[in-house]
Amino acid sequence: MNDHLSIGVDIGGTHMRTALVDARGKMIKHQKILTGISAGAKHTSLRLVEECRRLMAEAAGHGAQVRAIGLGVAGKIDPVSGLVLFSPNLPAMRDYPLAAELARETGLSVYMENDANLFGLGEQWLGAGRGIRNWIGITLGTGVGGCLILSGKLWTGDGLGFSGEIGHTNVNPDGPLCLCGLRGCLETYSSGRALVEGVKTRIAEKDLISGHLFELFQADELKPEDIYRSALRMEETVTHLFERMGWALGLALANLFTSLGIRHAVIGGGVSASWDLFIAPLMKSLAERCCMLNEHQMVVQRGWLGDNAALLGAARLVQISEAVLQ
Amino acid sequence: MNDHLSIGVDIGGTHMRTALVDARGKMIKHQKILTGISAGAKHTSLRLVEECRRLMAEAAGHGAQVRAIGLGVAGKIDPVSGLVLFSPNLPAMRDYPLAAELARETGLSVYMENDANLFGLGEQWLGAGRGIRNWIGITLGTGVGGCLILSGKLWTGDGLGFSGEIGHTNVNPDGPLCLCGLRGCLETYSSGRALVEGVKTRIAEKDLISGHLFELFQADELKPEDIYRSALRMEETVTHLFERMGWALGLALANLFTSLGIRHAVIGGGVSASWDLFIAPLMKSLAERCCMLNEHQMVVQRGWLGDNAALLGAARLVQISEAVLQ
Numbered sequence: 001m002n003d004h005l006s007i008g009v010d011i012g013g014t015h016m017r018t019a020l021v022d023a024r025g026k027m028i029k030h031q032k033i034l035t036g037i038s039a040g041a042k043h044t045s046l047r048l049v050e051e052c053r054r055l056m057a058e059a060a061g062h063g064a065q066v067r068a069i070g071l072g073v074a075g076k077i078d079p080v081s082g083l084v085l086f087s088p089n090l091p092a093m094r095d096y097p098l099a100a101e102l103a104r105e106t107g108l109s110v111y112m113e114n115d116a117n118l119f120g121l122g123e124q125w126l127g128a129g130r131g132i133r134n135w136i137g138i139t140l141g142t143g144v145g146g147c148l149i150l151s152g153k154l155w156t157g158d159g160l161g162f163s164g165e166i167g168h169t170n171v172n173p174d175g176p177l178c179l180c181g182l183r184g185c186l187e188t189y190s191s192g193r194a195l196v197e198g199v200k201t202r203i204a205e206k207d208l209i210s211g212h213l214f215e216l217f218q219a220d221e222l223k224p225e226d227i228y229r230s231a232l233r234m235e236e237t238v239t240h241l242f243e244r245m246g247w248a249l250g251l252a253l254a255n256l257f258t259s260l261g262i263r264h265a266v267i268g269g270g271v272s273a274s275w276d277l278f279i280a281p282l283m284k285s286l287a288e289r290c291c292m293l294n295e296h297q298m299v300v301q302r303g304w305l306g307d308n309a310a311l312l313g314a315a316r317l318v319q320i321s322e323a324v325l326q
Numbered sequence: 327m328n329d330h331l332s333i334g335v336d337i338g339g340t341h342m343r344t345a346l347v348d349a350r351g352k353m354i355k356h357q358k359i360l361t362g363i364s365a366g367a368k369h370t371s372l373r374l375v376e377e378c379r380r381l382m383a384e385a386a387g388h389g390a391q392v393r394a395i396g397l398g399v400a401g402k403i404d405p406v407s408g409l410v411l412f413s414p415n416l417p418a419m420r421d422y423p424l425a426a427e428l429a430r431e432t433g434l435s436v437y438m439e440n441d442a443n444l445f446g447l448g449e450q451w452l453g454a455g456r457g458i459r460n461w462i463g464i465t466l467g468t469g470v471g472g473c474l475i476l477s478g479k480l481w482t483g484d485g486l487g488f489s490g491e492i493g494h495t496n497v498n499p500d501g502p503l504c505l506c507g508l509r510g511c512l513e514t515y516s517s518g519r520a521l522v523e524g525v526k527t528r529i530a531e532k533d534l535i536s537g538h539l540f541e542l543f544q545a546d547e548l549k550p551e552d553i554y555r556s557a558l559r560m561e562e563t564v565t566h567l568f569e570r571m572g573w574a575l576g577l578a579l580a581n582l583f584t585s586l587g588i589r590h591a592v593i594g595g596g597v598s599a600s601w602d603l604f605i606a607p608l609m610k611s612l613a614e615r616c617c618m619l620n621e622h623q624m625v626v627q628r629g630w631l632g633d634n635a636a637l638l639g640a641a642r643l644v645q646i647s648e649a650v651l652q
Binding site: 157171172261 | 402459474482483484485488489490491494496498504506507508577580585587588615618619623
């Protein structure tokens, strides 16, 4: 008997994850399927409705009801209207009423948030952020996402559909061009895309003319994890990309520690698998760039929940939202 | 009959201001005297005690009692212990128990805060920040101070003795050396000191070899306001310093708007008198560097309270602190 089940959803550019989660954060059932956004927003939406209905049936099989759905989307969203305003990884979703459609089709309340914000709620609930009152969350994926937990709550700013977007803070006004149109955003140094671009630049400059990465590049199949594996073998041509990644993360974190008067950060996302390659340069850069704190005061942790952080955060969002509504 | 009088104090490197302030923010009596820090911390402290006693007598003359003292200091402070930890403009105050001494000698409670934070409380209470839930405050003086008003309250972070220190966020990793030891802090572009250094550089590079500023430099009497007056006369050699000031402010604000998901700022401090010279480049740089907001969403206002902002903020601190304690 458990009437506190929630459905958590995390939609990315490639995959969407769904889970049936109990009140303590245990995943009773979870699944990962292709987002299939190339077939259009409607297609993705219908696939999601189908998945949620399946989990509702699963809950009924346990003699329980699903309370509501927590929905995480990579991009700028409007939590009030339920619109996906713009998502770089889901371009077909522009101004799409995903939350409203899901609510109508399932008969459940749907609470939507940016996926990096849900990473924050997940790690705060069950992960590295437990018991820390103020911290900065960073997700390293294709892009760089971020969130702020302030006074123990997810900070949503003026409710403009974004907050904690550390990935688009500037670390070098003359830096590389970012997808957002600006120069020198953190994301141009510390994302999976930055790693791939870094290798491509090396190839263009004839610094890399053979080997596994070169072959993957020629086959148009180069991925951040390949670069990570090469770096683990200490291939000089790529280790500097992770040093640069750490340098930029340290600088961006220093700016936020200084601005906010806080000293904790948690880093997750797929590309954080390369932790051992960037954490030393990160801590060095952070210590050099934060004049307000001593080195030993600053704490940067790796997330505990891996790929499930945002999914669990989505379930947590339901708990928080329904508690407020009651 | 008014039993809600407070004493506000604002101690800077050169002057200290004191005021007797009523519950609505009216200054019944106020004074500005030399800080005289060259004679030592004890000397300054005793002068302050004397001023406060005078204001207590003034209150008694009105048939009222002073509730408590709000004390603003330029520097890193520990509000709990009442220590001035370190103040660049008051080096003799390092680890000095200013608040405790003042409390002992006057018999009143003393609430201490960084002066830029009190600028925030003042402008929120009676100035440009009224009714704005989330905003960034910046004070342009010899250095660059800052504060954050979040959810309608002064944000103090983890209680580490600093917060809102936007002046020491980085706008250019290869920028000029800052007094704090780092390179490219906002303060190295947008402070009174940066203006003076900028003119000195021009002189060293033989770009400026005569005229009023050159003479002031030779007499070692060059001040930010002289540079401002020269720029008002559109002297090419110095107008670019204000463009650079605006550029850097826009970049630093863009980073914080992006990180916090907010869109308001208030700028004050003595050097903000040069508003007309830096606001256009500031807004241009802000629009160019903040990919999350449209230009018309971003609001940057000049403070309303001039030199009295921190003084009134100190009185406001008393109201807030005593309300919490009751």
